[in-house]
Amino acid sequence: MTSTRWGILGAANFARNHMGPAIHAAKGAELAALATSSPTKAADFRAFAPQLKIHDSYDALLADPDIDAVYIPLPNHLHVEWTLKALAAGKHVLCEKPMTLKAVEFDQLIAARDQAGKLAAEAYMIVHHPQFIRARELVRGGAIGKLVHVDATFSFFNDDAANIRNRPEAGGGGLRDIGVYTFGAARFLTGQEPVSIPYAKLRLDNEVDVFAQVAADFPDFTYAATVSMRMFPRQGITFHGEEGVLTLTCPFNANVFDVAELTLETGGLSVTTERWPAENQYVTQVENFCHSVQTGAAYPCPLEFSRGTQHMMDMVFEAGGQPV
Numbered sequence: 223m224t225s226t227r228w229g230i231l232g233a234a235n236f237a238r239n240h241m242g243p244a245i246h247a248a249k250g251a252e253l254a255a256l257a258t259s260s261p262t263k264a265a266d267f268r269a270f271a272p273q274l275k276i277h278d279s280y281d282a283l284l285a286d287p288d289i290d291a292v293y294i295p296l297p298n299h300l301h302v303e304w305t306l307k308a309l310a311a312g313k314h315v316l317c318e319k320p321m322t323l324k325a326v327e328f329d330q331l332i333a334a335r336d337q338a339g340k341l342a343a344e345a346y347m348i349v350h351h352p353q354f355i356r357a358r359e360l361v362r363g364g365a366i367g368k369l370v371h372v373d374a375t376f377s378f379f380n381d382d383a384a385n386i387r388n389r390p391e392a393g394g395g396g397l398r399d400i401g402v403y404t405f406g407a408a409r410f411l412t413g414q415e416p417v418s419i420p421y422a423k424l425r426l427d428n429e430v431d432v433f434a435q436v437a438a439d440f441p442d443f444t445y446a447a448t449v450s451m452r453m454f455p456r457q458g459i460t461f462h463g464e465e466g467v468l469t470l471t472c473p474f475n476a477n478v479f480d481v482a483e484l485t486l487e488t489g490g491l492s493v494t495t496e497r498w499p500a501e502n503q504y505v506t507q508v509e510n511f512c513h514s515v516q517t518g519a520a521y522p523c524p525l526e527f528s529r530g531t532q533h534m535m536d537m538v539f540e541a542g543g544q545p546v
Contacts, residue, residue, distance in 0.1 A: 226314070226512040227290045229255035229283045231304060233263035234295035241293055241345070244504035246271050247262050250512035257283040280304065284311040291515065293345070294318060297386045298393030302327050305342060309334045314515050315342040316508075320398045321528055324546045325536050328529035329347070334526060344528040348403060349410050351503040351512055353470060353482045356496060357461070358411045360468055365486060367465025369412065369443045374404035374460075376474055379452035381427075387451060388430055395430035396451040397535055403474045404447040405538075406531040407459055413438045416534050422541035427452070436538050455479065465489060476503055 228245045230237050231265040233256060246253040255275040256267050264276045275393050277283040283292070284307060291314035301317050308315045309331075322328050335342040348354055361369060378400070386392040387399050409415065421437035432452045436447040457479060461468040466488040476482035482498040514521040536546045 225250055225252040226515050227252050227288055228256040228293060228508075229257065229277075229291075229313075230258050230267075230293045230295065231280045231283060231308075232294075232296050233258040233260060233267065237293065237295040238263070238266050240504050241295065241508075242267055243270055244442060244502065245293065245508050246506050247502075248260075248505050248508035248512065250516060251508050255283055255286055255289055277498070280307075284308055284313060290314060291316065291511070296423040298323060298398055299391065302331065302498065305331055308335050309338040309340055309342060312338065312340065314340045314511075316345050316511055317342070319402050319528070320344075320393070320532060320535070321525075322532055323398070324473075324542055325529050325533040326486070328525055328532060329499055331370075332525050332529070341511065341521060342525060343511065343521055343523055344525070345507065346402070346406060346523050346528060346531075347503040347507040348407060348474060348476075349484065349523050349527075350506040351476055352501060353405070353473070353476065353484050353496070353498055354411065355472060357468060357484055360486060361411055361461050361463075362413070365466060365488070366463030366468050369461060371410045371462045371465045372412070372440075372445045372459065373462070374407060374445075374447040374458070375449075376400045376404050376457045377448065377450040378455045379453060380451045383428065388428060388432075390429040395432075396449050397431050397434055397538065399422075399451065400474070401434060401447070401449040401535060401538070402531055403532045404459070407473060408440070408445055409530055409534070410527070411461065412440065412443070414442060415530060416440055416445070416537060419534075419537045419541035422538045424539075424542035424544060426544075431542075431544070434538065434542070436541075438534070438537075457459045477501065 257277045294317040416438040423435040425433040433450040472480035485496045
């Protein structure tokens with residue numbers, strides 16, 4: 223099978239530490255090019271991909287006829303622009319989340335994807351991890367009975383004013399950076415969409431949200447989330463049903479923050495734990511992307527799904543009194 227040849231737009235730290243190595247390691251993928259004007263940053267990537275071709279601009283990489291797909295790790299406010307440019311150049315696109323800053327922007331990405339006949343997707347890696355696939359099977363299969371409530375938490379501490387997460391002009395903020403996980407996880411696992419946001423308390427610092435407490439109503443269950451980039455690191459998501467509780471203790475940064483682990487508690491004090499200590503969700507994401515490119519198979523996380531998560535985020539901003 224022919225490999226999908228990848229280029230990366232920009233030498234972001236996350237691309238260097240996670241997605242670059244993942245593309246390099248993934249079956250069916252070849253990390254072939256990087257766009258950066260920094261020799262030092264280029265050297266960091268060549269340390270694990272020695273044959274990497276270096277372009278000195280994003281446009282030059284997009285013009286490279288040897289590149290099939292691009293990964294975009296640029297600041298949030300540049301995602302739509304460069305996704306559209308990449309699709310227009312005939313490249314498949316995997317773009318970091320949040321792919322847009324509001325749900326309506328997904329419409330032009332979907333139209334551009336369809337016109338180009340290429341795969342375009344948000345790099346929402348958690349849905350590729352077997353712990354989420356297993357959790358979805360359990361909840362939808364009735365392992366915890368009727369689902370009543372979902373509770374999610376994701377936090378870390380970052381008060382560096384120069385960091386793009388703390389810069390409003392770059393589309394920063396905790397919700398866009400990590401709230402996308404707490405919202406999308408509930409949607410993916412249950413297949414349901416929020417009908418209302420009765421409560422959203424947001425705390426801002428330098429015009430970006432640094433703390434959010436959210437309550438949502440879904441058709442068949444209630445939902446609560448805490449998202450912050452001014453709290454000690456913590457993450458988890460719990461699905462509480464009438465007949466059991468399902469907990470993922472490290473759902474979002476699996477095997478980076480902690481070991482990926484799922485615990486199912488049911489009647490008679492029965493507790494079942496499943497663990498995935500060796501799974502790399504970034505590699506699996508790239509492999510699934512390449513499989514869809516090479517075979518035409520449906521991709522597990524299409525733009526339409528990502529649009530739904532962004533729509534929920536828009537609802538939260540509105541409920542919290544912030545413009546979308």
